[in-house]
Amino acid sequence: MSRPKKIVLIGHFGVGKTSLIRRFVENTFTKDYKVTIGVHISKKEIHIKGDTPLTLVIWDLEGLDDITKMRTSYLLGTNGFIYVFDLSRPVTYENLEAELEYLKTNYPNTPTKVVGNKMDLVNKAFIEENNGIFTPFVDYYVSAKLGSRVETLFTKLAEALI
Amino acid sequence: MTQDEKLKLIKDILLTDDRVFVSHIEQKIAKLEETINQKKALSVKVDPIINDKLDDFIKDIPATLGPTITETLKKEIKNSQDAVVEALFPIIGKMIKRYIQHEMKLLSERINHQLNNTFSFSWFFRKAKSKATGLSESDLILQEQSNTKIEQLIIIEKGSGVVLAEYSKTKMADEDMVAGMLTAIKSFVEDAFIKEDQNLQYIEYDLYHIHLQNFSSYYIAVVVSGAYNIIYKDKLENSILSFSTKHKIADVLNNKTALTLKLKDFFKNE
Ligand SMILES: Nc1nc2c(ncn2[C@@H]2O[C@H](COP(=O)(O)OP(=O)(O)O)[C@@H](O)[C@H]2O)c(=O)[nH]1
Ligand SMILES: [Mg+2]
Numbered sequence: 001m002s003r004p005k006k007i008v009l010i011g012h013f014g015v016g017k018t019s020l021i022r023r024f025v026e027n028t029f030t031k032d033y034k035v036t037i038g039v040h041i042s043k044k045e046i047h048i049k050g051d052t053p054l055t056l057v058i059w060d061l062e063g064l065d066d067i068t069k070m071r072t073s074y075l076l077g078t079n080g081f082i083y084v085f086d087l088s089r090p091v092t093y094e095n096l097e098a099e100l101e102y103l104k105t106n107y108p109n110t111p112t113k114v115v116g117n118k119m120d121l122v123n124k125a126f127i128e129e130n131n132g133i134f135t136p137f138v139d140y141y142v143s144a145k146l147g148s149r150v151e152t153l154f155t156k157l158a159e160a161l162i
Numbered sequence: 163m164t165q166d167e168k169l170k171l172i173k174d175i176l177l178t179d180d181r182v183f184v185s186h187i188e189q190k191i192a193k194l195e196e197t198i199n200q201k202k203a204l205s206v207k208v209d210p211i212i213n214d215k216l217d218d219f220i221k222d223i224p225a226t227l228g229p230t231i232t233e234t235l236k237k238e239i240k241n242s243q244d245a246v247v248e249a250l251f252p253i254i255g256k257m258i259k260r261y262i263q264h265e266m267k268l269l270s271e272r273i274n275h276q277l278n279n280t281f282s283f284s285w286f287f288r289k290a291k292s293k294a295t296g297l298s299e300s301d302l303i304l305q306e307q308s309n310t311k312i313e314q315l316i317i318i319e320k321g322s323g324v325v326l327a328e329y330s331k332t333k334m335a336d337e338d339m340v341a342g343m344l345t346a347i348k349s350f351v352e353d354a355f356i357k358e359d360q361n362l363q364y365i366e367y368d369l370y371h372i373h374l375q376n377f378s379s380y381y382i383a384v385v386v387s388g389a390y391n392i393i394y395k396d397k398l399e400n401s402i403l404s405f406s407t408k409h410k411i412a413d414v415l416n417n418k419t420a421l422t423l424k425l426k427d428f429f430k431n432e
Contacts, residue, residue, distance in 0.1 A: 041323075041346065057341075076321030076322060078322070
C-alpha cells in the first residue's frame with residue numbers, strides 16, 4: 001500500500017470547494033453555505049488503474065481572494081492541487097492565469113487540476129463564448145450539485161500522482 | 163508672726179525662686195540663640211565647601227571606587243551564584259510567565275475559535291471511541307480519567323501531515339485525519355508564534371492529551387488518556403527519544419511496515 005496523498009483544494013470564497021469534497025467523499029450536496037474556517041480534512045480511499053488502492057487525504061482550506069496570502073505552511077508537502085473557480089461568478093476567475101502561474105512557480109512539479117464549478121448554472125453556449133478565457137487552463141467543468149465529473153476529477157488527479 | 167509677716171515670708175520665698183528661675187532660663191535662651199547664630203554664620207561659609215567636596219566626591223566615584231565596587235560585585239556574584247539566581251529568578255520568571263500567560267491566552271482564544279469552527283476533535287474521538295467500546299458518548303465524557311494510558315501513537319511527516327506509521331491499542335480515530343488535523347493545528351499555532359524553532363508540543367482536548375514530540379522531518383503524536391502531568395510527560399518524552407534513536411527511525415521513515423512494527427514493539431509494554 002503506497003503512502004497517502006495530500007490533496008489541497010484552493011480557490012476563492014464560495015466557489016464550491018467544500019461542496020466538491022463532500023460530493024466526492026460522502027456523495028451529498030447541500031444548498032446552505034457554511035464558510036470553512038481554517039482547515040477541514042477528509043479522507044477517501046480510491047482504486048485506480050489496475051485496482052491499486054490509494055488513500056487521498058483532502059485538505060479543504062478557507063477561501064481567499066488572493067492566493068498569495070494563503071498560509072503556506074498548510075501547503076507543505078502537497079501532492080496534488082485542485083484549483084476551483086465558480087463559472088457563475090467572473091470575479092472568481094478574472095485572475096485565473098496569474099493565480100495558476102503563482103502555483104506553478106511556488107509548487108513546481110505538483111500536479112494541478114483546474115476546474116470550473118457550478119456547471120449547472122451556466123450553459124454550453126456560455127462556455128463557448130468564453131472559450132478564450134477557459135480553454136487554455138481548465139481541465140474539467142464540474143458540478144458539485146449534480147455530481148457531474150467530480151469522480152473523474154479526483155480519479156484523474158490521483159492517477160497523476162503515482 | 164503676724165499674718166502680714168507670714169505672707170511676706172512666703173512671697174519672698176516664692177519671688178526669689180521665680181527670679182532665679184527666670185534668669186536661669188534667660189541664660190539658656192541666650193546660649194541657644196548664640197549657638198544658632200554661630201551655626202548660621204558658619205554654615206554660610208562652610209556649606210559651599212562641603213557641596214563642592216561632595217560634587218568632587220561623586221564625580222570621582224567611578225574612578226576611585228568603581229573598580230572596587232565592580233570587583234566586589236563580581237566576586238559576590240561568583241561566590242553566591244545560587245543566591246543571585248534565586249533572587250533574580252522570581253523577577254525574570256514572573257516577567258516570562260506573565261508574557262507567556264498573555265500569549266497563551268491569546269493563542270487559546272484563537273485556537274478555541276478555530277477548534278470550534280473547524281477541528282471537531284471531541285466529536286471525532288468520542289464518536290470513534292463510543293463505537294469501539296459500546297459505551298455511550300456521555301458515559302465516556304463522565305468516565306474517570308485516573309489511569310494514564312497511551313491510546314494511540316502516530317508518526318507523522320512534518321508539513322504534509324502524512325502518516326508514516328501508526329499504532330493503537332484500541333482504534334481511536336482515523337489516523338490519517340487526525341494526523342492532518344494535528345498538522346494543520348501545529349502549522350497554525352507555529353505560524354502564530356513567528357519565532358523560529360518554536361514547536362507546538364502539547365494539545366489538550368477533552369479527555370485526551372495529545373503529546374507532540376518533534377524531530378527534524380517528522381513528529382510523533384501520542385494520544386494519552388488519563389492524568390498527564392509533568393512527570394508522565396518527562397517519562398514519555400524520554401521513552402520516545404530513546405525509541406527514535408535506538409531504532410534509528412530516520413532510516414526507515416519510508417517503510418511503513420517496518421516502522422509500524424518498531425512502534426508496536428517498543429510501545430506494547432507502555
Ligand atoms: N448551483 C450550484 N451551487 C453550488 C455548487 N457547488 C457549490 N454550490 C453552492 O455554492 C455555495 C458555496 O459552496 P462551498 O462548497 O461552501 O464553497 P467554498 O467556500 O469554496 O467551500 C454553497 O451555497 C453551495 O451550495 C454547484 O455545483 N452548483
Ligand atoms: Mg469551504
